[in-house]
Amino acid sequence: MPELPEVEIIKQSLNKKIKGKIIKKVLVKNRNLRFKIPYNFEQFIRKKKIKKVSRFSKYLILIFEDNTGCMIHLGMTGTIHLLKKNKTKTITNTSFYNTLFLPEKHNHIEIKFNKLKLIYNDPRRFGYILLIKNNKDLKKKFSHFGPEPFFSSFNINYIYKYFRNKKKNIKNFLLDQKFVSGIGNIYASEILFLCKINPTKKAKKLSLNDCKKIIYYSRLVLKKAIEKGGSSIRDFKNLSGNLGSFQKDFNVYQRENLNCLKYSCSGIIKKKIISNRSSFFCNICQK
């Protein structure tokens, strides 16, 4: 799935394209996403005007003029496409699998505006959609989420206290959205590499200085990834059809058996399955 940076890129592009537009028609072709799309979904969002497109963690949030809304989680393979009506060619899209043309299969939802059509495509159907009744409802949906790395509440005190007596390894915690929101499997490996922390290290063994580094590098990695338009593995594109380029900056992800890129380190990047997810790290400089 897109992690926080990729969702942020989609959010920014969507804001430019659909802010202020009114939803004319909604078509659900397949309700069976991770959770069933509510049966009142079409009725709920029809005729609503987009106030803005927002984001929290890896969730896209359409906010309407009446302060109701709609949360979209893209799962592993969810993509959003915007088409200009009455044209066969995709003018804008975000896609992992198709680069130039809109895929025919797995277009589960179509949201039609006056001249634009927004399509939600998701082969694995791990994504889902939730309706939001009001601002309070929205806050409630995210009440059990930890802070994003950028928040001031993601500080040394919070992390150090959180890790006391925790037996899980640090990699697990970076992926745990209750601890910190928005980091996924790619950026977790990249952050730990820069921190020089081994992904299997138990959280409670981390020093204050380790916590400090986790804050610093989480912010740095996500910020840089956003600046570079996200990571375009499997052809992720933003809404203007441009590839992100952060994948060129990967130090460890998908670099198994290659040399460590840290200056003067003779280590080799290893791949290890931790809690069913691949982790990449240097066997020498990550302690």
Add this chain to the structure above:
DNA sequence: AAGAGGCCCTGATAGC
């Protein structure tokens, strides 16, 4: 209560 593991799905790729 925290942690480990299974599972929801389709598609791409590697290996035989």
Add this chain to the structure above:
DNA sequence: TGCTATCAGGGCCTCT
């Protein structure tokens, strides 16, 4: 060419 196994940017649910 065609089969099977493995792996994918996530996270919920169940069991211990």
